[in-house]
Amino acid sequence: MLAAQAGDARAYDRLLRAALPFLRGIARRRLTDSAEAEDAVQDTLLTLHQIRDSWDPRRPIRPWLAALRERRCIDRLRRRAKPLRQAIPLCDLPDSDAEEPARALGNLEAAELRRAIASLPPVQRTALAFAKLAELPVAEAAARSGLTPGSIKVATHRAIRSLRRILMPHAA
Numbered sequence: 001m002l003a004a005q006a007g008d009a010r011a012y013d014r015l016l017r018a019a020l021p022f023l024r025g026i027a028r029r030r031l032t033d034s035a036e037a038e039d040a041v042q043d044t045l046l047t048l049h050q051i052r053d054s055w056d057p058r059r060p061i062r063p064w065l066a067a068l069r070e071r072r073c074i075d076r077l078r079r080r081a082k083p084l085r086q087a088i089p090l091c092d093l094p095d096s097d098a099e100e101p102a103r104a105l106g107n108l109e110a111a112e113l114r115r116a117i118a119s120l121p122p123v124q125r126t127a128l129a130f131a132k133l134a135e136l137p138v139a140e141a142a143a144r145s146g147l148t149p150g151s152i153k154v155a156t157h158r159a160i161r162s163l164r165r166i167l168m169p170h171a172a
Contacts, residue, residue: 001052001055001061005055005057016045019048019065020041020045022062022066023041023069024037024038024041026070026073027040027041027044027069030069030073031073031077032140032143036076040073040075040076043075043076044072047068047072048065048068051068074146077145077146113163113167116163116166117159117163119166120159120162120163123147123151123155124155125159126145126155127147127151127159128155128156128159128160130144130145131152131156132160138152
């Protein structure tokens with residue numbers, strides 16, 4: 001990397017070739033869709049190219065590369081989640097006996113529900129969007145959101161409990 005920062009094109013080429021399997025491996029574990037993972041790797045390489053001069057030679061390069069890749073994967077997950085949030089009408093929550101909070105919330109005005117969901121912490125909003133609104137299995141919700149399955153379960157439970165307190169204060 002030092003030689004690449006100094007302008008050595010061959011060293012830069014070797015750096016990119018050496019970093020590619022490392023970046024791909026991590027991105028494929030983070031993003032379940034292989035095309036998304038490859039796009040995240042390409043985004044990471046572009047970012048690396050743009051900010052390669054910001055790497056501090058006193059620090060190890062692998063954690064720096066991993067952080068770049070992590071940010072690009074998160075960017076991809078966020079972009080994928082935005083259309084998902086816009087595509088799901090919040091007033092069409094599932095109406096099943098197993099989903100008591102969702103059944104009770106399904107009768108609320110959509111705008112009121114949107115405001116309540118918007119007031120939740122980001123992790124709870126994300127978990128709710130994937131696990132309940134998109135009705136994804138916990139494992140898939142975790143993979144798409146970047147959270148662990150346990151975090152999805154806890155954040156979803158907390159989100160529903162918070163929505164119950166916000167929207168049905170007399171029942172809490």
